[in-house]
Amino acid sequence: MSGLAAELMPEFFLFLGVDFFVALSLLTCIMDYFRRGVPYLYEAAAIFGYVNLLMSREFMSAWGEYMRFAYSFMYLALALANIIGINAYLLISKNLWSQAKVFAGAVTFPTILISAFFFSLYGKDTSQLFTAALLSGAMVLGVGIAFLVSPETIKKHLGRG
């Protein structure tokens, strides 16, 4: 287990984030609940991750491992926040309970589990990494939900609408 952990580079989280954005792009394309531009937006986010990976390789020696981990993990957290955001959008804005449950079981939960698994393999200074993960996760989750859920929907679900 420790051998595998030693081989894992911080950019692995970038790679994982790219995969998640690509999956989101295809999923939002085949689902009928999103505007035409949404899948392309996620594809652009995946390309941004690829460019990030490219930059990371070029400046590998100049940037410390902690910084590389920080931006790689932030990108992964952004991808996860969008997955959770899509799930919340289906559940709250569209009232699609069954679809939201299927999405949670088939996409949201596995992606979180996969990320947690690789994070546990990579984790060296546990307290530091967990702090970074919690902060970035909470922040990105908040931003993602704020973008996807309209104030009217929140008011309606809080019983003020």
Added chain:
Amino acid sequence: MKNRRHIDLLVLLLISVVVVSASAAIYYTMNAQSTATVSQAAVYFIDGGDSSGILTLGTNNTYARLNLNAYPNVTLYYDQAVNITANAAKQIRLNPVSVTPNNSPSVANFTSIVFRLIRSDGSEVGTLSYTTTGNSWTIPSATSYVSIGAGEKLAIKVEIKAAAGAKSGVSTTMVIAVDVR
């Protein structure tokens, strides 16, 4: 409308394949390339209490040369011939590398040379005991690895004894490595 969705899916699928493949290739090349970064040695030598006049430290303190005296039928102690310190928690051991001359009549002029690894509280954590049998040195095996904390100092104590009636001017050279892990 349906056709437009199919075209979108096809376009996105093609872009996805390219992006994921390219990302995987870049990650692979990053993993395959090795980098060597020069940094300060984690474990290095420093002066001990008895180092004055006997110790020569090499560049970056990663090498130490001791010029020790030996007296016939007298055991001479250097309590802190040289100290070892670390800037990060590590494990170290003393590992004999070579003794010259060996299997030579000059060896009989010595009785023993003992190197002890001593913590600051006085506890001994490793010993290399070189003894002579006739014209040969009995070379000890490496000590066990012992922990050294960041900033901690371990002293190398040397006990050296020449044989009764030893000739003056006879010398021996011992090379000992400090293995770090």
